[in-house]
Amino acid sequence: MLVFRKPLQNVDHPEMPADIVIVGGGPAGMACALRLSQLIDEHNARNPDAELSKENIYVLEKAREIGQHCLSGALLDPRSMRELLPGFEKEAPLDAEVTKESVYFLTKTGKLKFPITPPPLRDHGNYVISINRFTKWLGSKVEETGITIFTGFAGSELLYDGNRIIGVRTDDKGVDKQNQPKSNFEPGYDLKAKVVILAEGTRGSLTKQLINKFNLDKDRNPQTYGQGIKELWEVPAGRIAAGEVIYTMGWPLTSREYGGAWIYGGKNNIVSLGFVTDLDYPDPRLDPHHVLQDFKQHPFVARLLEGGKMIRYGAKSLPYGGWWAIPPVSGDGWMILGDSAGFLNSQRLKGIHLAIKSGMLAAETAFEALAKNDASAAHLSSYQERVENSWIKDELWKVRNFHQGFEHGFWSGMFHAVIQQITGGRGLHDRYPASPGYKRMKKLADLPPDGGDEAHLLGPAKGDGKLTFDKLTDLYHSGTKHEEDQPAHLIIHDTNLCEERCVKEYGGPCQHFCPANVYELIDDSTAPNGKRISLNPSNCVHCKTCDIHDPYQIITWVPPEGGGGPNYDGM
């Protein structure tokens, strides 16, 4: 019997006053906190009689340690970091500056090198980094300022006064599998804040609540997403130079799926490689984890990894929708940053620099709100204006139609991309529409039973234990751990639908798109279609794909007890 996490009734939540609460300690949240501290320092130097305090600025981070839930390729475009901390290169943990890049189109066994690297994928001057180590470093800078980071605490609910956001409730601790308090039960805290800043990453759970409550996605393109699966490898010396960057398109995907791979050479023969599969593929049996395993078997990749060792695994979703999909980013008492807002350049596959910039801009607005004691919608709208007047908009505007162009397949996408390149991003019409990826999933009845051209991507990957791995083995390398005795934090609003309809219509895509084996359909002769839905919530790597991609939209991801989740050391 599945019992889902839901707020306990009749529990008093201790209250704590705060000035600013930042939900999420990734690059956006940390940059925001750091910029706030700088502005307050400058203000206090100018106004010794009217000092502002940093004591009531808090960052909530659900990971046990800073950076443990941060995953990315990653390449850092240093533009925003140079604004935030000039000369940051001297002390930040950077693996290598990019010195060489190449782009390939792969066929099953062959490869075609692009004669020139397309401009958006030129990465000279960018840095190969581990976002985990980088965020840890950024977090330590924040801690030095005196701003408190509550690690192990998730934002579980927004607190409202009418239509105004007045704070955040943290997660309840010590709730058992049956959703009953245990002897170590500790209710969540109500952090009453003047400004709440949401920097939760892709598909933030509080951001989702906010978007739904105020219909913030009205008149916007629906957000679309990709799922990135990453493995970190240690390879024999000489295979790839630190700072070498390789992108591939094509195989193992067919022209009906959009996606591609990255391979980045880091320090000490560490290679970051991964595959991003767009969450708008037609076949519900497709398994993005399987896609990465296929990719590694391409002779080009297999040669690179041969004799090496996979040392870490993880997965993350990323927002691809671009400028037209970004909701209003500020309102009465709130602002949205980074991936939660959708600040990601899908053409360059980069979002970290935009996340940092958005955090800095939000900090400027939050600082003014603090100084003037005015966090009204009217005042916080200056964040929206700052974004629109910044290079965030310049960069995203040029690629506003890029990703939508690929909705009808790879080749039509390439065609649109070229047209857009010469028309300053406009392409054939001013605003390319988009449809949510889950709607593009086809029913089994409309697909070849054997999978046709996609057959090799479907179902679970087997794994040879050397080059390729089954999902559970990979998952083991994510270091994921949760308190086991807690209710399921993946809330399926109607499990009957899973068993009565989904099994028949789509064959249970959750078991395939989940990169962590959280969802299983188990043989059960008493279930209507012979399969029963079962959950392994403690496997969850917090990628949110289920919340995004289930075809009936009946799954809600909420934070599990704070402290649980993956351990993305070095990722």
Add this chain to the structure above:
Amino acid sequence: MPETILVLVEQREGKLNRVSWEALTAGQALAAETGWTLEAAVVGSGVSGIATEVAGKKVAKVYDIESPKLQPYTPDAFAAALKQFLSSSSPKLVLMPHTYQVRDFIPKLATSMGRTAITDCIGYKKEGDKLLFTRQMFQGKLAADVSFTGDAPWFVTFQNGAFRGDKVEAAPSPAPVETVNVDIQESAIRNKPQEIFKEAKQAVDLTQAEIIVAVGRGIKEQKNIEIAKQLAEALGGELAASRPICDSGWLPMDRQIGSSGQTVAPKLYLALGISGAIQHIVGMKGARTIIAINKDSEAPIFEIADYAIVGNLFDVVPALIEEVKKAKAGG
């Protein structure tokens, strides 16, 4: 007249709970700083021995609050007894250790008197005339100083370890002990205490088992666990399982082997219907001999098995049980 600090000493089943000395140390320190009078009390039936023991410490007076209705312990009776006592003695501060018993009755007592309790404190501060009590927030990441604004008595409980029990000061001569008999109405006690719960000593210590029979998803249904149990019994081993079995509640969590369960290294490990995901393997790969039975010849468990039986466990296991029994009878 100076104010009074009362330390409530805890007894269970007529035995002093030694964590009470920590509360008494706190009381002595507070009394020294404020100049207030320090008294102590013990609540129970026939607990004068404890009162006398406490009277050997540096306190002005010890109350032995007695009623036959206070044994066995019930929160109703304790709250009623203390309410009665406090209405006549009126201390300013009541200090207690933050024990399960105190957590059980203190909300009831404080609420019935319309007073406030500051619980689970890790220390106190005196700022001018103001007493501040320090509590942890956000799992110890912040400390909050809390003060009383309402009427006395003020109830305070201290976290275990906040003060040094061994630093409690003894007195050169014993303090006087006053017995206070309280009258508790039968009807006031709504709780019916059951037999005292003794934590079952862990029924199974798999790490010490020499033979383990472990079942996995291949066992299919809860009722089939019986055959694994029979095999374990025949071999004189312990029964264990992989995670899906314990997740389904078919076996208790303490029998789970693997990264989210126990790590074992028996002489013999029999894996029945276990595929051998790495999460399970890390919990049992140290076994000296591993026998795996699985239908799927490609199951990863066979990579580490010393003996592999590819077959239906429902055919193999009953045959094994027979053979083990025969061998034992013959030997």
